[in-house]
Amino acid sequence: MKxxxxxxxxxxxxxxxxxxxxxxxxxxxxxxxxxxxxxxxxKRWDPKVIAxxxxxxxxxxxxxxLIGSLMTYEMTLLEHVEHDENMNYLLKNKKDLExxxxxCHLSDNSSDEDNEEDIKLLMNLNKFIKQESxxxxxxx
Numbered sequence: 001m002k003x004x005x006x007x008x009x010x011x012x013x014x015x016x017x018x019x020x021x022x023x024x025x026x027x028x029x030x031x032x033x034x035x036x037x038x039x040x041x042x043k044r045w046d047p048k049v050i051a052x053x054x055x056x057x058x059x060x061x062x063x064x065x066l067i068g069s070l071m072t073y074e075m076t077l078l079e080h081v082e083h084d085e086n087m088n089y090l091l092k093n094k095k096d097l098e099x100x101x102x103x104c105h106l107s108d109n110s111s112d113e114d115n116e117e118d119i120k121l122l123m124n125l126n127k128f129i130k131q132e133s134x135x136x137x138x139x140x
Contacts, residue, residue, distance in 0.1 A: 001040045007070045010040070030063050037066065048073045 001010045014037065018028060035058065038049050052061075052069065 001042060003042060007067065007074050011037075011067050014040075030061070031059050033063055034058050034061060034066050037063075037070075041070075044077070045070075045073075 001007075005013075014033075018033065021028075038052065041049055048070070052058075052066070
């Protein structure tokens with residue numbers, strides 16, 4: 001399987017190769033095809049491969065069920081990647097916003113006492129936001 005390839009694309013390519021070999025007289029058991037697919041998956045798929053190998057009897061496991069299971073896992077992986085990217089984006093923007101807010105408050109012509117209170121409020125807000133993001137990550 002190529003790094004940027006989806007399970008659907010890989011399976012289409014795999015089926016083309018298998019059908020061509022069958023046309024030349026080579027026959028395969030589903031067990032053999034399943035093992036070939038599982039071996040072709042990248043390292044990041046190892047947890048799923050191990051789970052399938054341990055939970056299922058590969059001799060009785062239909063090829064279509066394997067592909068469905070892999071496609072489901074692929075969607076879960078993509079959701080996790082998107083979530084991580086969104087969190088990184090939010091954290092970066094949050095830090096930029098914090099800096100801009102602090103600069104604005106410091107540059108105001110208000111008294112030093114007001115600036116100190118504003119900075120304390122911002123720092124407490126930042127702590128709260130960090131705790132919330134940590135709590136959300138722990139729940140997921």
